[in-house]
Amino acid sequence: MPTLAVIEDLVVAFPDTEGRRRLVVDGVWLDVEDGETVAVVGASGSGKSLTILALLGLVPAPGEVVHGHVRLVGVDVRAADEATLCGLRGRTAGLVQQEPSANFNPVQRLWRPVSEAAKRHGLVSGVRERRALAADLLAEVGLEDAPAMVDAFPHQLSGGQRQRAAVAAALAARPHLLVADEPTSALDSVSQAELLRLLGRLRHERGLAVLVVTHDLELATATGGRMLVLHAGETVEVGESVRLAKGPAHPYTQALLAGRVVPSAPAELSRSRCRFVDGCPRAMPRCRQARPALADGLEGGLVRCFLWSDTAEAAHG
Numbered sequence: 162m163p164t165l166a167v168i169e170d171l172v173v174a175f176p177d178t179e180g181r182r183r184l185v186v187d188g189v190w191l192d193v194e195d196g197e198t199v200a201v202v203g204a205s206g207s208g209k210s211l212t213i214l215a216l217l218g219l220v221p222a223p224g225e226v227v228h229g230h231v232r233l234v235g236v237d238v239r240a241a242d243e244a245t246l247c248g249l250r251g252r253t254a255g256l257v258q259q260e261p262s263a264n265f266n267p268v269q270r271l272w273r274p275v276s277e278a279a280k281r282h283g284l285v286s287g288v289r290e291r292r293a294l295a296a297d298l299l300a301e302v303g304l305e306d307a308p309a310m311v312d313a314f315p316h317q318l319s320g321g322q323r324q325r326a327a328v329a330a331a332l333a334a335r336p337h338l339l340v341a342d343e344p345t346s347a348l349d350s351v352s353q354a355e356l357l358r359l360l361g362r363l364r365h366e367r368g369l370a371v372l373v374v375t376h377d378l379e380l381a382t383a384t385g386g387r388m389l390v391l392h393a394g395e396t397v398e399v400g401e402s403v404r405l406a407k408g409p410a411h412p413y414t415q416a417l418l419a420g421r422v423v424p425s426a427p428a429e430l431s432r433s434r435c436r437f438v439d440g441c442p443r444a445m446p447r448c449r450q451a452r453p454a455l456a457d458g459l460e461g462g463l464v465r466c467f468l469w470s471d472t473a474e475a476a477h478g
């Protein structure tokens with residue numbers, strides 16, 4: 162059985178106003194095994210949302226993946242045609258988008274979007290079957306009075322209820338992997354905790370793998386699985402979230418955990434120096450002369466820092 166999701170050395174570029182290729186992701190590594198929870202954490206502009214779009218073959222034009230391996234259940238996403246990708250989306254990986262309202266058409270009653278992926282993949286047909294599936298899914302994600310809720314419009318739900326309904330829709334075609342992009346950013350703290358508990362329960366009951374993308378380190382830690390830290394378009398640290406929360410190896414992760422203000426603007430995606438060198442209290446002269454490679458860190462983790470490895474990364478492309 163191939164690893165569920167694998168990204169190796171991803172590079173995504175967009176043209177700037179003068180038509181020059183500008184890298185916005187350069188050096189992301191990620192893997193998700195069956196049944197595992199992985200949290201991808203990074204500030205705005207770190208490349209985390211583009212990474213999951215690349216995983217699903219959804220990088221919006223004029224952006225493009227210009228380097229790297231991207232595989233879902235062993236399928237080469239970069240080489241796959243649109244029909245193959247449509248077969249993977251929803252069925253292999255269900256996506257919950259950041260903004261609850263983005264998951265729904267405001268003029269459609271809930272049963273339609275919630276059962277849409279199952280219909281697309283030929284798992285249900287006919288209105289009666291779709292409504293029944295939607296009611297089951299809405300009940301599974303803990304929405305009260307699910308049989309009546311199938312006829313509700315999205316605006317009649319609270320933010321927390323909409324996000325639960327979005328999870329229900331992402332589950333409709335029984336995917337192996339649930340990808341949630343900033344699933345709690347629009348929710349209050351009570352709804353955030355409830356949604357996290359829901360994701361944990363679904364993982365347990367359905368044997369799902371869960372990939373959560375967030376800017377919130379506390380939330381990433383609370384997922385309890387592995388954590389990947391992204392900074393300036395590259396993976397800088399990977400490890401068990403509990404270990405990372407206690408003893409982060411990379412100075413950027415240490416700064417995040419200490420609540421230190423780190424530049425929120427995307428750093429220059431340099432290949433000739435460490436991208437955290439201007440914010441790093443432990444910077445050395447060589448950090449301005451080469452880019453560190455991702456290398457073995459603590460307890461099976463990975464870290465991109467010369468404090469842990471002397472290895473510099475070869476530039477590509």
Ligand code: SF4
Binds near residue numbers: 438442444465468
């Ligand atoms: Fe700091 Fe150097 Fe490590 Fe970069 S490589 S995080 S500048 S010590």
